[in-house]
Amino acid sequence: MIELETYFFTILVLSMFVNLGLALYGVLARPSLVKKIIALTILSDTANTFAIIVGYARWPSPTLPIKPPVLTNLNPSQVDILVFSQQAVDPLPQALVLTAIVIGLAVTLFLVFLTLQAYRLYGTTDVRKISKLRG
Amino acid sequence: MRTTKENLVIAISMALFVLLLSLVLAVGGLGYILPPPQVRLIASWYLRVTFNPFERLFSAMAPEGVTSIVWDFRGLDTLFETTVFYLAIIGSIAIARGVIGGHKEVDEKKLGLSLIVKSVTRISLGMILAVAASIALHGHLTPGGGFQGGASAAVAPLILLVVFSRYFIEKHGITKNTMLILRSIGLFGIGMTAFIVVIIALASGAPAFVFQNQPKTIAPTGMPFEIGGALTGGTLWFFNVFEMVAVAAGFTIIFLLLAIPEEEYKKILRLGGGEHE
Numbered sequence: 001m002i003e004l005e006t007y008f009f010t011i012l013v014l015s016m017f018v019n020l021g022l023a024l025y026g027v028l029a030r031p032s033l034v035k036k037i038i039a040l041t042i043l044s045d046t047a048n049t050f051a052i053i054v055g056y057a058r059w060p061s062p063t064l065p066i067k068p069p070v071l072t073n074l075n076p077s078q079v080d081i082l083v084f085s086q087q088a089v090d091p092l093p094q095a096l097v098l099t100a101i102v103i104g105l106a107v108t109l110f111l112v113f114l115t116l117q118a119y120r121l122y123g124t125t126d127v128r129k130i131s132k133l134r135g
Numbered sequence: 136m137r138t139t140k141e142n143l144v145i146a147i148s149m150a151l152f153v154l155l156l157s158l159v160l161a162v163g164g165l166g167y168i169l170p171p172p173q174v175r176l177i178a179s180w181y182l183r184v185t186f187n188p189f190e191r192l193f194s195a196m197a198p199e200g201v202t203s204i205v206w207d208f209r210g211l212d213t214l215f216e217t218t219v220f221y222l223a224i225i226g227s228i229a230i231a232r233g234v235i236g237g238h239k240e241v242d243e244k245k246l247g248l249s250l251i252v253k254s255v256t257r258i259s260l261g262m263i264l265a266v267a268a269s270i271a272l273h274g275h276l277t278p279g280g281g282f283q284g285g286a287s288a289a290v291a292p293l294i295l296l297v298v299f300s301r302y303f304i305e306k307h308g309i310t311k312n313t314m315l316i317l318r319s320i321g322l323f324g325i326g327m328t329a330f331i332v333v334i335i336a337l338a339s340g341a342p343a344f345v346f347q348n349q350p351k352t353i354a355p356t357g358m359p360f361e362i363g364g365a366l367t368g369g370t371l372w373f374f375n376v377f378e379m380v381a382v383a384a385g386f387t388i389i390f391l392l393l394a395i396p397e398e399e400y401k402k403i404l405r406l407g408g409g410e411h412e
Binding site for chain 1: 168385
């Protein structure tokens with residue numbers, strides 16, 4: 001009746017949607033800028049995980065292939081390349097996520113810097129209080 | 136403020152929501168089916184041409200598919216992502232303008248953590264840098280590359296900053312300005328590597344593309360993909376090295392700026408911050 005693999009995979013995807021909702025709640029509803037930044041990092045990590053799942057390919061069988069799909073010699077044959085391209089996972093989402101992580105780190109550091117400066121100037125990171133400041 | 140008990144109830148109800156809804160979906164046949172063992176057609180194409188001596192005109196000639204995509208097939212994407220990175224760091228430097236810091240005469244031997252931590256840091260520092268260099272320099276062969284290597288290398292100055300002090304590392308040459316120069320060298324290197332095939336082709340009068348790596352149909356000039364039996368992946372190796380320098384120096388700048396003591400900021404803000412009153 002219930003397939004265990006499908007159940008686990010559904011838990012995985014669904015929990016990521018819940019994570020997305022929680023992160024959006026944190027970004028939109030929490031008043032503190034620090035909490036907003038934390039929620040934003042959770043949001044970007046969830047988005048990255050979604051991208052990785054898009055590139056996921058199932059391992060063909062529990063016992064085969066024995067060795068991971070890697071090209072190891074300098075002069076591969078046509079068969080080597082064909083086997084490699086049939087067994088490896090999609091590299092495109094990984095390439096996008098890898099740059100997204102570093103850019104996300106730089107942007108997060110910039111936001112932390114802005115928040116720190118706002119705290120130095122106004123003495124608070126609460127957006128409700130900052131918006132009421134004049135000047 | 137919520138109490139701990141209320142937080143616990145919220146967390147458990149979230150977990151139960153996910154588990155039960157998944158159960159309902161899976162039993163009802165609406166669950167997410169597992170992805171097939173085959174990848175999509177475009178991914179299969181990328182994997183087939185990433186290192187393929189039989190299709191030199193399409194191949195990036197590097198066995199690591201992710202690096203081939205990052206710096207060859209979708210190289211312009213990565214160039215503009217590097218621009219975003221550049222702007223984020225320039226923004227941080229602009230916020231901290233006027234704050235120089237680090238000129239105070241202090242006895243840096245008294246600052247920082249204990250002698251044990253300092254000794255362990257001295258030992259492990261070389262290892263951190265070696266791992267970072269290995270990640271970046273082998274980026275075209277094994278998982279890794281310039282971004283990851285640079286982010287790992289930036290851990291070393293961060294640890295120094297925490298374990299010793301800001302004054303210690305500024306005395307040993309890791310200042311904002313030297314890092315800015317290092318970062319500019321890295322970015323300049325990325326720019327030059329993007330144009331190197333064009334420059335080589337111009338000398339012989341052949342057509343070439345910007346961001347070209349291997350020879351293409353109408354642009355026969357290309358970088359050698361191996362030197363003495365060692366794979367370099369053409370321009371990929373140079374991109375990785377320069378990106379590592381740029382990323383590591385960029386992160387070090389932000390860490391240094393974040394470590395400026397609060398009093399110095401307060402001083403600057405009090406002197407020039409008239410518009411905030």
